Amino acid sequence: MKMKLLKYTCLLTIVLLLSNCDTNDDGFYNDLYLETSNLVQIQTQPTFTVGDNIYLNADFSRYQTEPGQTEPLDMYKTTGNASEFSFSYVIEKEVGTDTWEVVTVNDSQLDIIEGDAQNGSFVLGHCIYDSVSESYKYNVGFPLLSTGNYRLSFGYNSTSATKVELRSKPKPGKLVINMRSQISTLNSSGYYLFTVTN
């Protein structure tokens, strides 16, 4: 009887210990998160006509202020000299009442003045580091090819509708900075609405 009790006590102990197993050992431990504002601007216009481009641009220093800190943060040094920060945005056209369709163009139709960009189901923009000005730069125009109501948003890869997330290009063994930047030209739903006319 005593032996049986011992057996069951041992088994119960093991089951209890196993059932409490959890781990904090996964995840990604090289990520840093910063809050900033207006790193990316939409070049708004009162009116757009067919054939115009809508431009987005960014020009931010490698040195950024951090909430709660007095010394500027060197992002270039922190990331092991990251050559770029990337972000994404989506341009959609209204095709019916409250029905929106993503607008896509070929990469060659983008007007790339500074930085780099690729277009698919969203535009992936790259703010490229300029060693002379010690800043990351992006200035790319998206062609507006037909009339209609459009909207631009950054929520595709962001955790907040009204913020854009910029992520430094990862380097092996180096830290990665994720910046969440408020964009003042977006409405409360996270859209910049505009109309293209003839």
Next chain:
Amino acid sequence: MKKLLFLFLLFSALSQAQDSGLAAKKNEFRFDVLSLLTSQKISVSYERFVGNSWSVGFNTNFSNSSKLNDDFDNGYRNNVPKFEVNPYVRYALSKSKSRYYFAEVFGSYNGGDFKEIVRKLDENNIAYYTTLKSKYTDIGLGGSLGYKMYFNEKIALEFIVGFGKNLTNIDKSPDVISRVGLNLGYRF
């Protein structure tokens, strides 16, 4: 039928003979083959059989897994275990001494490398973040289940699966400690 009865009696006699032979041997050393092959971990154990299905012992292991080290360097984990010393108390759940299931409770003193992100200032009073590596140690408690069999009254083959939790330094150490192995041993 007579042949079957003879084989049964012979097997029983051999089994009892092996059991009585094993009972006289109180010590055992083991080496974990599985951990060496899969985790680049050297793991050795000692067990002392104290009678009445009870035994005590300790396991010690050292790890230098290139996969864990790469994951650690690339930020996929913030710690990497390097050593463990695991004393244990074990109870045989089967009556046979030559093939049996067992349960054990183990303690663990373990340690390794830990990495955290720290903010620093350079000579121009400009801030930057970098990773800082340090060592950790912790004490844990866990339980295991296993199966053991003997060949020629001295060669042991043992399979064990166990898990436990670190208790005192979990900000730096792994939450979970595991004891999974396929051990080859010698009993004397």
